[in-house]
Amino acid sequence: MSRPAWMEAAEIERFFATLKAANPMPASELEYSSVFELLAAVLLSAQATDVSVNKATRRLFPVANTPRRMLALGAEGVMEHIRTIGLYRNKAKHLVETCRILLEQHGGRVPHDREALEALPGVGRKTANVVLNVAFGEPTCAVDTHLFRLGNRTGLAPGKTPYEVEMQLLRRIPKAYAEDAHHWLILHGRYVCQARKPQCWHCQVAEVCHFEPKTAAP
Incomplete structure (x- = not known):
């Protein structure tokens, strides 16, 4: 008899x-x-790996690590540093315009407010959640591809959309783990519960995971 989905x-x-x-x-x-x-x-x-972003920001941040410096660099200047990242043209334009808004409306500071964050160009709910969680310690969950897959596959937080999964996670994650849950889930989805073949044979939480059938070592 199979276990319930949740x-x-x-x-x-x-x-x-x-x-x-x-x-x-x-x-x-x-x-x-x-x-x-x-x-x-x-x-x-967005649509890029952390590894590729880190390679680009190691070039970008030494010359532009504040909103004022980034705005002075301009979109073309930013593009020169991030060409290795997918969608770099639009991202450069969004980043520079975001810096303009930070300077004009927020005194050059990143706002600790979801509505204000989501109003920035190129910043959606997922990005806002990451900033609120990582920078400000709020118990949010940024549902990316990894979290969406993990929430449904394991039975932790099933949902048809990223927003549904996010809401279920916020309801179901115990408070003691809420602040760090986002990181644990991303890392688990990235390195263990992978898309094509979850590595169940060495998964530490396989016994409570509802995914069936479990995969075997190659």
Whole structure:
């Protein structure tokens, strides 16, 4: 008899307790040294890997690591530093316009406000969630491809859309794990519960995961 689609509360507790024990202090794999650099890196990361973004920002941030410097560099200047990232032309334009708004409306600071963040060019709900969580410690969940897959596959937070999965995660993640859950889930989806073939044979939370049938080692 197969288990129900949804994880039960005790399974969710064990799921996160296990991930926490394995990685007590999870962190973003994007490289940044300020809230502005985090915002810029996340904006650039859409449809790109963290590795590729880090390679680009290692060139970009030494010459433009504040909204004023980025605006002075201009879209063409930004493009020269991020050409290796997909959609770099639009991302450069969005980043420069975001810097203009930060300077004109927020005193050059990244706002600690969802509505204000989502009003910035190139910043959607996912990017806003990352900034709110990583920079300001809010218990948000940025549902990217990894989290959407993980929420449905494991039974942790099934949903038909990223927003539905996000809402389920916010309801079902125990408060003790809420601030770091976003990182644990992204890393687990990136390195273990992968899209084509989840690596169930060495997954630490396989016993509480509702995905069936479990995969075997190659």
